[in-house]
Amino acid sequence: MSGLSTHVLDIARGVPGARIEVALLRSEGEVRTPVARAWTDDGGRIAGPFDGELEPGWYELVFTVGAYFKRLESPSFYDEIAVRFRIEEGAAHYHVPLLLAPYGYSTYRGS
DSSP states (O other): OBEEEEEEEETTTTEEOTTOEEEEEEEETTEEEEEEEEEOOTTSEEOSSTTSOBOSEEEEEEEEHHHHHHHTTOOOSOSEEEEEEEEOTTOOEEEOOEEEETTEEEEOOBO
16 A cells, blocks of 8 residues: 655745645546545645555545635636546555646656
């Protein structure tokens, strides 16, 4: 089983993405099952592992960024950003960060 952590960096402002709601879902075909929900701290992080150990399979992190940009009184192209990824058998930990701007984003598998 594998652990999971995430963080959000607001690359347009050069600060952590604080108080962003993030949902973790398990994806099996068309079925998405909620696993956990949390908010980033003032450092833009959700400590891992996110909701303990995760079985191998497909998951999604859904970042609710629309509310974040609204709080900042900033326009944004996005309301939610879903990042779908696979947890492999035998992997110890996954870190999935989100680099965020009002009109773009990037993500990767971190360490």
